[in-house]
Amino acid sequence: MRVLIAVTHLLGAGHLTRAAALARAFAEAGHEAALVSGGVPAPLVRLHCVRLVQLPPLRIAGTDFATLLGSDGRPADADLLARRRTLMVEADAAFAPDAVVTELFPFGRRALAAEFLALVEAARARRPRPLVLASVRDILVASTKPERIAQAHARVAALYDAVLVHGDPALAPLDASWPLDPATASKLTYTGYVDEGAPPAPAAARAGVVVAAGSGPAGLILLRAAAEAARRRPELGWRILAGHGVPEAALTAMARDLPDGTVSRARPDYRDLLAEAALSVSQCGYNTATDLLATGTPAVLVPFEAGGETEQRLRAERLAARGLARVLPEAALSAESLLHAVDAQRAAPLPGRHGIDLGGARRTVAIVEELRAGRGSVRHPPRTPRRGRDALRSALDTAADRGRSVPFFWRDDDAVTATPALDRLIALAARHATPLLLAAIPNGLAPVLGLRLEEAGHVSVAIHGLAHRNHAPPGEKPAEFGAHRPLDALRADAATGLRIARDRLPKASVLPVFVPPWNRLAPDFAAALSDLGYRGLSAVPGPDVPGLRRLDATLDPIDWRGTRSLGNPDALLRDLAAAVAEGRTVGLLTHHLVHDAAIWSFVEELIPVLVKHPAVQVVDFRHLFDQVTVDSDAGPSKSRVARIARTG
Missing domain, CATH: 3.40.50.2000 (Glycogen Phosphorylase B;)
Structure with a gap:
């Protein structure tokens, strides 16, 4: 396919550098890429294999983004801006791209709105119509004027198929810096950070x-x-x-x-x-x-x-x-x-492996390829495949006929603040009267999250590590509480996480349940959790731990190693049907900060299928941990509630 990326950098060259990296990634994947640049040329930005269209450059003085200057240092006049618009539209006509990407606009570059809108409208008028995509970095600078934010949202709703967010929400979800509305949030797709540099040469030693x-x-x-x-x-x-x-x-x-x-x-x-x-x-x-x-x-x-x-x-x-x-x-x-x-x-101690996604260039290409192959899937995600739905319903019906209950619980990870995505999650759980276990990262907790949870009586909070920081050595899978640090350090961090959550969040909502980041933890540390005041553990299926109830996740709908969108829904439902047939607990794991439209659609269809079926018994977290005493000698298998809580 042919991809056109339009960018104008005004202060530094960061926007141009990222746009050029994306253009190179498309070219290296076998596509044709054109970069329309409206800023001052930057000598270190690499543009091999990319067609460059250089507009008459603009820049600013200091941080005055409202006053655009031409190459002569004078304010840009109407003729210069009109010429730029004409060249932008001509580039679209000559290149005839299958996808048009506007960098930062409509979330920024308001002073250049006329030329970006001219490009987008020209692209939308062509037949067949190309994809129109917005490309933004991890963090935006939101206007203090609500009407400007509303205008950006209206443009996304009317003109754009998707918004590519070049970041990892585990570090910085977009709504931490920009107040998203639900419609715009549904069009977001996180790509990971765009790492435009080559892998560094290995260093024998560090100095200087x-x-x-x-x-x-x-x-x-x-x-x-x-x-x-x-x-x-x-x-x-x-x-x-x-x-x-x-x-x-x-x-x-x-x-x-x-x-x-x-x-x-x-x-x-x-x-x-x-x-x-x-x-x-x-x-x-x-x-x-x-x-x-x-x-x-x-x-x-x-x-x-x-x-x-x-x-x-x-x-x-x-x-x-x-x-x-x-x-x-x-x-x-x-x-x-x-x-x-x-x-x-x-x-200070050397930082460990961070686990933050740096594969944004490659994943952006994959996302755009999929959007083009499945036009319309961004706004209208396909319904869950019938074969998978039928298999799940059949397994649930069989369990009901045999008088067997199917325990079900829902956990969502990585909460740090109140966001539109969290509102959507909480509303979905409330609509179906389903308790929700929200795994919150203590070191990142914002005060507004506590205020939001005061209104959500069906939401409980688990302790998601301390900082969601990777301490694993190079070459190993990421872990914050793995066997890479002394046990005393792990104990101290887990105790601190519980204390912070109790200090910053409504006490009634915080449960002494530990959720290790990346679902990995050292066995000797797991055995020490009960001594720290924890009464539950939620990860992926693993062995019983004396003194703890286990509520382990068994279904994660996200394709983490591929598109970071919805995995194969038919395969997901067939696996779920098999788990029900085998008598295992259903533990749904979601990540509200990274859901795109396809993931939301899958979860919104799955929840009522489960909770409304007579065979399903929904786990009540607060009853489980507030009313039931854990038998540390016998483990979590003495009572009916304990059987509901076990997984695998």
């Missing part, structure tokens, strides 16, 4: 401090503070890289009295330098964050916050919450404060 601050002049305050810090502590081995947008005079001034090579222009081998460094000092733009995640380099982050920008600060704080970085606010930045932060981060 690498400092970078993007491609433009916005990072000058950080670069100057780093240069002064290098003068005070040269033994740390500094390498300060300035973007090509930094004036030459500023570069020369920074390099004064420093050894040759300490200050230089940004380099194409930046990622290799980062992989060899003992520490990174940088802002926290999208591409910087993916570089840090790809190389595993400890970091001090000084997020860009001028002009009311909040994107980098939010991303930096979420990385810091996982132990991957230390945040130094830009307002507190000086050579002295930077050296203090560097020393503190160098003394």
